[in-house]
Every structure is written in structure tokens, then in C-alpha cells.
Amino acid sequence: MMEEGTQIPEKTQTTPCPGCGGPISYAPSLDAQMVVCPYCKLASAVVPEGLAPVGDTAPLAEMPSLFAMGKRGVLEGKAFVVAGRARYQYEDGFWDEWILYFPEDEKAMWVTEDEGEWVFFREKQVLQEHTDVGSWSAMSQAEVADKSFFVNERGACTPLGAEGQIFMIPAFGVSYEYADGTTQEGEEIVVMDMGQSTAVCLGHPIGFGEITWKET
Numbered sequence: 719m720m721e722e723g724t725q726i727p728e729k730t731q732t733t734p735c736p737g738c739g740g741p742i743s744y745a746p747s748l749d750a751q752m753v754v755c756p757y758c759k760l761a762s763a764v765v766p767e768g769l770a771p772v773g774d775t776a777p778l779a780e781m782p783s784l785f786a787m788g789k790r791g792v793l794e795g796k797a798f799v800v801a802g803r804a805r806y807q808y809e810d811g812f813w814d815e816w817i818l819y820f821p822e823d824e825k826a827m828w829v830t831e832d833e834g835e836w837v838f839f840r841e842k843q844v845l846q847e848h849t850d851v852g853s854w855s856a857m858s859q860a861e862v863a864d865k866s867f868f869v870n871e872r873g874a875c876t877p878l879g880a881e882g883q884i885f886m887i888p889a890f891g892v893s894y895e896y897a898d899g900t901t902q903e904g905e906e907i908v909v910m911d912m913g914q915s916t917a918v919c920l921g922h923p924i925g926f927g928e929i930t931w932k933e934t
């Protein structure tokens with residue numbers, strides 16, 4: 719069951735889940751265009767007609783975190799509410815991608831949490847083309863879109879599960895090649911080969927003290 723206070727309050731719409739019929743609340747204007755049913759865990763794409771089923775997701779085992787669905791805070795001067803989370807498994811464990819909804823801008827940004835380290839991502843570009851990320855080597859230079867960067871790490875990750883409203887994931891339980899690195903401008907960059915498309919994400923590390931949490 720969705721707990722009180724976990725719904726996104728601003729400009730939301732409630733639509734029956736295409737799987738179980740349970741009510742799913744989401745913000746249609748938000749650029750995170752996938753929602754996960756809190757009842758049956760089916761992931762659906764947000765489309766003009768409502769929701770289109772994509773596939774089942776696995777329930778997430780809870781790990782200690784300062785983030786939680788529906789929690790509110792302020793980051794870099796702007797108020798947000800935690801609207802979703804996606805979990806990716808990789809060689810060294812897993813990371814969580816916490817979707818933060820900034821109502822003032824009607825924009826979703828996200829923080830990745832990996833063994834207590836946070837990176838705040840503000841920009842996701844989806845290129846409608848395949849990029850052979852698997853051919854890149856760690857500790858070498860690579861280029862994507864108009865970004866030149868140094869590859870710190872390369873590997874494969876698998877989206878395990880999610881909750882709330884998240885960025886589009888074409889399929890759960892399958893493996894995607896990714897690379898992360900540092901651009902010439904000093905930004906953190908993550909490139910993920912999604913098959914028909916390529917996600918390019920830009921961000922920077924943040925400390926725990928940079929988020930002011932609001933009492934709920």
C-alpha cells in the first residue's frame with residue numbers, strides 16, 4: 719500500500735494500473751515518464767492515453783538511506799519531493815537512482831546513491847541512436863554527443879526494480895553496458911547503452927550536508 723504522504727502532490731493524475739486496476743498517482747508533465755504500481759509492481763510508460771504496461775519489476779530490499787519515497791527537502795536552494803527510485807545491480811553491488819521532483823520547475827533530477835556516495839544529476843539527454851559503450855576501455859578517452867570525457871569505469875548493469883515515478887527503462891532484468899567518467903569541464907558523466915537509444919547523464923558529487931530535509 720502507498721503510505722500517506724508518498725504521493726506527488728502537485729498537478730497529479732490518478733489512473734488505474736493496466737495490470738491490477740489499483741490507483742496510480744503520477745505527474746503527467748514530469749519528464750520521468752515511467753511509473754511503477756505500488757500494488758503489483760508493474761512498470762508502465764506514461765503515454766497521452768494514460769498508462770501502457772512495460773513489464774514486471776522486482777520488489778526492492780530496503781537498505782539504510784536518508785532518502786525515502788515522499789520525503790521532502792531542499793537542494794541548491796530548491797524544494798523537492800522524492801518521487802521515485804530505480805535500483806541497478808552492477809559488478810560491485812548496486813546503486814539506487816532517487817528521482818527528485820522539483821515542483822517549481824516541474825522538473826525531475828536525481829541523485830545516485832552508491833555505498834553512501836551521492837551524485838546529483840541534473841541533466842539527462844536521450845540520443846535516439848545506439849552507442850557501442852561496450853567497445854570503450856576504462857582509463858581512456860571517449861566521446862559521445864558533444865562531450866569528450868575520460869572513462870573511469872566501464873561495466874554492465876541490470877535494472878532490478880523501482881518504485882514511484884522514474885525515467886524510462888526499456889526492460890528490467892536485462893543487462894545494459896555503461897561507462898562513467900569525468901568530462902573536460904570536470905562534470906561527472908554516465909553513458910548507458912539502452913539498445914536503440916543512449917542515455918547521457920551529467921552531474922556532480924554532493925555531500926550529505928547539502929540537502930536540508932524537511933520534517934513531515
Ligand SMILES: [Zn+2]
Binds near residue numbers: 738739
Ligand atoms: Zn498494479
